[in-house]
Amino acid sequence: MTEAPRFLRPVTTPSADVGMAVTFEAPLPLDCGRELAPFTVAYMTYGTLNADKSNAILICHALTGDQFVASDHPLTGKQGWWITMVGPGKPIDTDRFFVICSNVIGGCMGSTGPAEIDPSDGNPWGLNFPVVTIPDMVRAQKRLVEHLGIDKLLAVVGGSMGGMQALQWAASYPDCVRAVVPIACAARHSAQNIAFHEVGRQAIMADPDWQGGEYLLHNTKPSKGLAVARMAAHITYVSEMALQRKFGRALQNRDAKSFQFTPDFQIESYLHHQGASFVDRFDANSYLYITRAMDYFDLAEEHGGQLSDVFRLNSARFCIVAFTSDWLFPPVENKRIAHALNAVAAQVSFVEIKSDKGHDAFLLDEPEMFATVRGFLNHAAQDLS
Amino acid sequence: MSELRPDLAAIAAMIRPGARVLDVGCGDGALLEHLKTKNVDGRGIEISQANVNACVARGLAVVQGDADTDLVDYPAQVFDAVILSQTIQATEKPRAVLDHLLRIGRRVAISLPNFGYWKVRLSLLAGGRMPRTNTLDYSWWATPNIHLCTLADFVDLTRECGATIVEAHALNDNGTTAKMNPASLTHGYLGPNLFAQGGVFLLKKS
Numbered sequence: 001m002t003e004a005p006r007f008l009r010p011v012t013t014p015s016a017d018v019g020m021a022v023t024f025e026a027p028l029p030l031d032c033g034r035e036l037a038p039f040t041v042a043y044m045t046y047g048t049l050n051a052d053k054s055n056a057i058l059i060c061h062a063l064t065g066d067q068f069v070a071s072d073h074p075l076t077g078k079q080g081w082w083i084t085m086v087g088p089g090k091p092i093d094t095d096r097f098f099v100i101c102s103n104v105i106g107g108c109m110g111s112t113g114p115a116e117i118d119p120s121d122g123n124p125w126g127l128n129f130p131v132v133t134i135p136d137m138v139r140a141q142k143r144l145v146e147h148l149g150i151d152k153l154l155a156v157v158g159g160s161m162g163g164m165q166a167l168q169w170a171a172s173y174p175d176c177v178r179a180v181v182p183i184a185c186a187a188r189h190s191a192q193n194i195a196f197h198e199v200g201r202q203a204i205m206a207d208p209d210w211q212g213g214e215y216l217l218h219n220t221k222p223s224k225g226l227a228v229a230r231m232a233a234h235i236t237y238v239s240e241m242a243l244q245r246k247f248g249r250a251l252q253n254r255d256a257k258s259f260q261f262t263p264d265f266q267i268e269s270y271l272h273h274q275g276a277s278f279v280d281r282f283d284a285n286s287y288l289y290i291t292r293a294m295d296y297f298d299l300a301e302e303h304g305g306q307l308s309d310v311f312r313l314n315s316a317r318f319c320i321v322a323f324t325s326d327w328l329f330p331p332v333e334n335k336r337i338a339h340a341l342n343a344v345a346a347q348v349s350f351v352e353i354k355s356d357k358g359h360d361a362f363l364l365d366e367p368e369m370f371a372t373v374r375g376f377l378n379h380a381a382q383d384l385s
Numbered sequence: 386m387s388e389l390r391p392d393l394a395a396i397a398a399m400i401r402p403g404a405r406v407l408d409v410g411c412g413d414g415a416l417l418e419h420l421k422t423k424n425v426d427g428r429g430i431e432i433s434q435a436n437v438n439a440c441v442a443r444g445l446a447v448v449q450g451d452a453d454t455d456l457v458d459y460p461a462q463v464f465d466a467v468i469l470s471q472t473i474q475a476t477e478k479p480r481a482v483l484d485h486l487l488r489i490g491r492r493v494a495i496s497l498p499n500f501g502y503w504k505v506r507l508s509l510l511a512g513g514r515m516p517r518t519n520t521l522d523y524s525w526w527a528t529p530n531i532h533l534c535t536l537a538d539f540v541d542l543t544r545e546c547g548a549t550i551v552e553a554h555a556l557n558d559n560g561t562t563a564k565m566n567p568a569s570l571t572h573g574y575l576g577p578n579l580f581a582q583g584g585v586f587l588l589k590k591s
Contacts, residue, residue: 319441338448339458342428345405349441350448351434368434375442383444 017074018042018103018110019067024143028105031296034130038119041144042110043067043102046086047094049148054384056150057092057377058141059101060158060165062363063233063290064282066109069101070094075281084365091374092157096381102144104137104165106290108283111140115216115283126285127213134161134297138168142176152176154384155377159183159362160329161290164297167337171299174314179380181373183321184362186333187307187340188298193328196236197291200229204284213285226284227275234274239325239358243267300340307340317347319376321362321369324352328359349376389419392496395554395562395585396468399494400425404465407489409452410472414440417447428464430455453477456485464490471583473497473539474530483546492551493588499556501535501578520582536577536584537570548588555581 020043027037044067049056059069059082066073070080070087086092086099103111106129114129145153156166156177163185170180189197204210207225211218235243247267251257254264263269303309318341322334331352338350353368355361362369389397393416400406402423411417411429413436420427429447431437440447448455452469453476467490469482474497476482486493498520499505508516515525523530534542536555543550550567555577557563562585569576570584577584 317446335448335450342448342458343460343463345426345463347446348428348448349437349446350450351437351441352449353434368438371438372441375438379442379444 019044019071019074021110022144022147024147028136028140028143030130030136031133032131036105036112036130039105039112039140040110040116041102041105041112041140043100043144044069044071045101045148046070046099047097049098049150053150054152054154055096055381056098056100056145056148056153057155057157058145058153058169059086059092059099060141060156060162060169061101061104062158062160062162063294064230064278064287065162066107067101067103068109070099073281076277081363085370085373091370092377093374097154097377100145100148102141104132104290104293105140106132106137106286106293108286113283114213114285114289124214124216126216129285129289131292131296132289133293134164134168135172137293138165138172141165141169142173145176152178155179155181155380157181157183157373158185160185160359161294163329164294164299167299168297170314170316170318171310174316177316178384179377180316180318181321181376182318182334182337183369184323184326184329184334184359186329187300187310187337189294189296190333193236194295196232197295199232201288201291203228203232204288207284210284213288215284221279222284223279226279226282226287227272229284229287230278230282231271231275234271236328237358237360239327239356241325241356242358245356246270307336308343311341311346312344314341314344314346317380318349319372320348320350321372322350322352323355323357323359323361323366325356326359326361389415390470391560391562392470392556392583392585393419395556396470396494396496397423399492399552399585399587400466400468405463406466406468407459407464408468408470409456409486410469411440411445411447412436412470414443414445414447416468416470417445418443452482456482456489459485459489461488462491466490466492466494468494470494470496471498474533476532479532479534480542480546483542483548487546487548487588487590491589493548494585495588496556496583496585497536497539498530498533498583499536499578499581500533501537502582503579504582506579518582536581539584539586540567540570543586543588547591549591550586551589552587554585556583556585558582 023040027035103109114125118125156169158166163182166182204225207222209220210222250266252266252269300307322331341348408429417427437449467486505516553567554562555565565577
């Protein structure tokens with residue numbers, strides 16, 4: 001390896017401890033034609049890498065996730081976002097596996113992104129930051145994995161955008177991954193999903209405090225726009241049934257309708273809360289960039305739309321998990337991946353878990369998902385020994 | 386490893402070592418796991434989630450799905466053999482399912498219960514009620530077996546689908562299997578269509 005990793009680096013989220021971070025001097029080529037140099041990847045690891053470095057599992061986070069998969073979030077103080085899945089004795093067992101989770105490039109928890117300083121002019125990147133893609137994110141992760149001295153990952157696991165990255169790993173680096181677990185995702189972003197993302201982006205850009213993307217220079221923050229983006233997106237993460245069950249038409253802290261436009265309904269105040277708490281931990285430009293990366297994701301594009309061709313001669317084994325009430329990445333989209341893999345004789349399992357919790361089910365307590373992932377990874381690890 | 390069900394053992398014997406196999410309705414994966422000992426590259430389709438999980442934990446490649454709706458997504462002739470054990474009678478469109486199996490696999494191994502079995506006939510004739518036997522143990526209103534047939538009926542369907550019967554075995558009451566001549570199923574009143582509890586067939590497209 002020619003790159004000398006540097007571990008000390010200023011981070012723009014001032015009070016945030018980003019865990020570990022490594023800065024690479026050699027440029028990262030991007031799909032847009034530009035390159036990033038230097039670039040930083042912030043990450044966390046859990047468990048111990050074994051002597052032959054065969055027990056490493058990379059976890060890829062979703063749109064608004066980060067590297068704190070199994071430990072407390074430094075900004076919110078909340079538990080890791082997948083504490084039910086990852087930890088000692090959990091399905092992704094940190095007593096057995098060495099778990100890596102990194103913040104995606106374009107993100108805002110320490111990896112190079114639009115809120116970081118552009119070395120060419122000393123100002124925050126803002127919209128000068130190159131548009132990154134899912135393959136770019138994976139390329140950066142690959143550099144981290146190499147930096148950690150790992151040639152071949154035991155598994156790459158992720159839900160939603162994390163699932164897209166897991167699929168991309170199999171496509172970009174088929175010889176570097178033994179098992180792939182894409183959960184609640186798709187091989188391409190649908191028109192409907194792009195549409196929802198565009199609503200979110202327009203909300204951010206319509207906020208005068210966005211300042212053409214240069215809010216960091218103006219000391220403003222497009223909190224209203226970002227909150228609306230989060231509110232709209234949050235609706236897509238839950239099922240109609242779950243919303244109805246949880247909130248129905250119940251009123252919030254009042255006995256009667258107010259005949260005003262303050263939040264009357266519990267669902268309204270719930271969404272307001274979701275929006276407000278989100279802006280404290282997330283950068284608005286990062287939201288633009290990462291949603292764009294998801295929109296651009298279409299694994300089969302390079303293969304003339306033939307998804308099967310992406311996976312020809314792929315020796316990894318796949319376990320695809322979908323949830324019945326997920327309307328953002330419905331089971332049929334997940335199953336499409338399984339069929340494509342089947343058509344080229346790849347080792348693929350597909351599980352469709354009954355749940356009324358919508359897309360977010362993958363982050364919640366879903367015993368069947370835990371059993372599936374545990375069984376699959378156990379076997380993948382067992383075949384190795 | 387526990388002993389295989391007699392029809393599955395008969396099917397296993399039909400599969401060449403090293404073959405690529407799709408087991409449609411693979412249950413908890415017992416047959417696929419057994420076939421691993423023959424170096425078979427096996428895949429499964431299974432409708433029950435619990436069974437799919439059991440398969441995944443066994444390290445098998447199994448897709449949760451439904452034979453009636455999902456076979457259409459499988460390309461032609463990618464499998465050396467496709468297996469359908471004790472499932473055709475529970476499909477909505479047995480004819481379409483069989484057509485797909487013959488399209489997907491170079492060989493189709495299939496086992497099914499025989500509604501022409503004498504105990505079934507006797508039960509209806511003497512009891513005047515929908516038959517319940519140890520292999521078809523459901524009330525008429527609760528049975529998943531919505532398309533039952535006799536072995537003779539099944540042979541007719543294979544002709545209808547343009548398939549040739551390569552091998553046929555009778556499944557006996559006592560768990561044994563015996564090779565049978567398919568012609569004996571459609572000619573005369575005696576023979577396996579009356580005496581066999583079920584049948585196992587190996588088919589290929591004519």
